[in-house]
Amino acid sequence: MSAQEQTEPGGWRVFHGTGSAPETPPDLHEAPPWRRFGGGPALPVPPADPETARRRLGPGDITLRLRDEDVDVVNAALLLRRPLLITGPPGVGKSTLAHLISRELGLGRVLEWSIVSRTALRDGLYTSDAMGRAQAIAAWRASLGNAAVQEGGAADPVDTPDAGVKDAPFPISRQQPPVMCDFITLGPLGTALLAHNWARVLLVDELDKSDIDLPNDLLHVLENGSYEVPELVRDAADTARVRTDDSGDRVEIRGGRVECREFPVVVITRNGEREFPAAFRRRCLPLEMRVLTQLFALMEGHIMIRPPGTESLVDEFVQRVQSGGTHSLDQLLNAVQMTTAGGFQADGDARTLVEMLLRDLAKGR
Incomplete structure (x- = not known):
């Protein structure tokens, strides 16, 4: 790919991995005919959440270091309106990528859906407070x-x-x-599929921790770009105003059915703990994030400096991850942050503390 293709206005790449907020949101290109939706009424995209972005991306200008092939995959997902399925060890920056995309493309606040073993599809779409309504x-x-x-x-x-x-x-x-409708609240997935004028960014975090049926259940909703709220379908009112995952916002739903106008940018992360069904995987674009290409950028973005001894700590952290241990970037950040304290040395008497900070999380202590 030529440099002209990568940077030329109107080129197929709209995301470049810089993380710089635009003055005006770029054109995401028209969706393929089979990925166009006609939901309404049209809604504006809520503003960004700068505090959350700062915690995720760090206060500096240093961001994830994405390979050219990684940037290509992200742009292909944007162009084809398909979910990104990101694989990598804990703490390598998988979920951070969703915030990077949102900030660079001006897509507002990131909707986050964290998955646990008990999570069901309805949890992401909406919740209904039956007890509150009865009271x-x-x-x-x-x-x-x-x-x-x-x-x-x-x-x-x-x-x-x-x-x-x-x-x-x-x-x-x-x-x-x-x-x-006063007792219905749309979840992150349900809010992402509202008829926004611009695509929303939805982070589905650690999907491989879910029940075995959730990927297939999720597949149907992502394929159709729509869903129904049965409680509102049965309700006598033609329209309803319900709360959303965007704090304080209410939106109008007609006939109990929600359909998007622009398919959301869906970033699904996994730690590689299990495989997903082939039908699910073929509808996602896979992206594998590497440890070595990310650590220094992530660390400098959060801490702003590279203290003496950082390289040895990063090398040790990488060796522990590559040996099959379960580790998180937070552990490395904590260890490096300690080196900024006056008099702390990562070797000698402080070695026991470093061992504790970089311990294998899979061993329980």
Whole structure:
């Protein structure tokens, strides 16, 4: 690939791995005909979350060091509207890539869905607070009963909810029963599939920790770019305003169905603990992140300097990872940060502390 193809305006690459926020979001190119969706009404993309980005990417300008082939895979996923399936050891920067893409392309706040063994597809789409709704209905009925009793009306507010309305000190008829949409909250996946004008970035973190059925369940939603909220489908109201994973936001859903306008940038991470079904893997673009190409950039991005002795700590960390141990970048950052403390040396009497910081997490202590 020529340098002109990589940097020329209008070229097929829109992501270059720089992590620099744009003045205006770049054009992501038109989606292939088979990956176009027609959801509505159109919604603006919420602003970025700079504090989260700073924690993930560090306060400096140094970012992940992506190989050219890695950048190509990211751009192919953007162009084809397909999920990225990223493999690599813990702490190598897999989830950081989602924040890098979001910042460089101006795609707003990253939606994060962390997977555990009990996670089900519905957890990512939406939650329904049935208990809260039952309590709200009970309180509503009680308020009608109290008002009716105050006016000498019917004793049973459930059977005669409008009793005492005419002469009540406050208009009981305006006390509407709790509506279903007040107890529905869209999850990260459900929010990512809303009809935003620009693609959202969705991070599905550590999918290989999930139940064996989740990848197949997720496949259907990602393929269709849509889903239904059964509670709202059954509801009498044609439209509903529900909360989203973006704090404080409410959006309108019509007929209980959600469909995206722009397919989200889906970044799925895995630690290689198990394989996924072939049907799932063929719809994702694989990307394997390497330890050696990332550590110095990630470390300098967070700590801002390279203290003396850093190279030996990185070499030791890499050897431990390559020997089959389970380690996280946080351990290396902690060890390097200790070297910035006055008088601390990573060898000699402090060796025991370094061993503790860089211990194999799979061994339980």
